[in-house]
Amino acid sequence: MLVSMKEILDRANRENYAVMAPNVSMELDARAVLEAAEEMKSPLILDVLYKANPDMYLFGSYLRRLAEQASVPVAINQDHGQEYAHAVAAIRAGFTSIMVDRSALPYEENAAQVAELAKIAHAVNVSVEAELGYVGMGSNYDHDGISGLTEPSLALDYISRTGIDCLAVAIGTAHGAYKGKPKLDFDRLEEIKKITRFPLVLHGGSGTGEENLAKACKLGINKINVANDLFRAAHSELLKSDMEGNGVYKFWDVCSRGLKNRTKELIECFGGKGKAWVPETRGLPRIGAAGGENKMAAI
Numbered sequence: 474m475l476v477s478m479k480e481i482l483d484r485a486n487r488e489n490y491a492v493m494a495p496n497v498s499m500e501l502d503a504r505a506v507l508e509a510a511e512e513m514k515s516p517l518i519l520d521v522l523y524k525a526n527p528d529m530y531l532f533g534s535y536l537r538r539l540a541e542q543a544s545v546p547v548a549i550n551q552d553h554g555q556e557y558a559h560a561v562a563a564i565r566a567g568f569t570s571i572m573v574d575r576s577a578l579p580y581e582e583n584a585a586q587v588a589e590l591a592k593i594a595h596a597v598n599v600s601v602e603a604e605l606g607y608v609g610m611g612s613n614y615d616h617d618g619i620s621g622l623t624e625p626s627l628a629l630d631y632i633s634r635t636g637i638d639c640l641a642v643a644i645g646t647a648h649g650a651y652k653g654k655p656k657l658d659f660d661r662l663e664e665i666k667k668i669t670r671f672p673l674v675l676h677g678g679s680g681t682g683e684e685n686l687a688k689a690c691k692l693g694i695n696k697i698n699v700a701n702d703l704f705r706a707a708h709s710e711l712l713k714s715d716m717e718g719n720g721v722y723k724f725w726d727v728c729s730r731g732l733k734n735r736t737k738e739l740i741e742c743f744g745g746k747g748k749a750w751v752p753e754t755r756g757l758p759r760i761g762a763a764g765g766e767n768k769m770a771a772i
């Protein structure tokens with residue numbers, strides 16, 4: 474079933490676990506991760522980068538159909554929208570959430586631009602994620618891993634000024650494969666959670682180590698973004714399979730199996746197994762009912 478990301482993350486925050494948020498870009502990877510979530514009875518957040526698919530509108534409507542048919546709660550989130558137009562396009566494409574990524578900007582500008590888009594998104598019941606601090610690239614980890622860690626003392630101010638629904642934090646993870654060993658600042662994470670009691674997001678879940686990730690979930694992370702690890706799992710599965718001759722016809726099935734199995738492992742690691750819930754009764758959608766009794770308005 475299709476739900477807002479806020480609904481998923483408020484619950485994860487209350488019950489102290491994290492929801493798997495795989496990056497998807499087409500039908501097959503989306504299906505593979507949704508099947509994994511269904512088998513694990515776990516909620517799921519589909520993360521979609523602005524240019525992940527050549528046609529965001531077609532893909533958005535396709536993901537909505539898939540999510541509606543799923544037996545578990547699913548949100549569709551634009552990952553790292555970096556321009557005003559990206560956010561508006563995602564809302565129009567039917568996403569139930571947008572990440573307004575202004576992490577490269579100075580604090581004041583970051584907060585002001587996120588607040589503006591949060592106002593627009595909330596008017597149609599679309600949830601908003603934003604990043605305080607800066608999660609860089611694993612390939613530049615020596616610098617990016619420590620250069621922009623989230624300042625706990627700013628977190629509450631940022632949340633109240635922007636009106637966001639969840640906060641992405643920089644605590645020592647990085648995007649993509651790491652050059653070097655990831656070092657997570659768990660004290661910082663604990664402090665941010667203690668101050669905010671807010672749903673927190675971790676970017677750069679790949680290659681971070683399951684022990685680290687499980688600990689981060691216990692200390693207050695509620696959503697973990699994963700891309701590289703899933704591609705790697707699909708690739709390993711291909712290498713193990715016989716692709717000679719007509720064996721190559723199994724190509725997509727084998728990739729899907731790799732994606733699905735890794736997704737299940739990570740759902741378990743993050744504590745999401747068995748956390749799917751039965752939807753509350755919803756009325757017919759009514760435009761303009763966002764935030765009111767009828768939560769279905771723009772979902």
Ligand SMILES: [Zn+2]
Nearest residue numbers: 648676677698
């Ligand atoms: Zn990210």
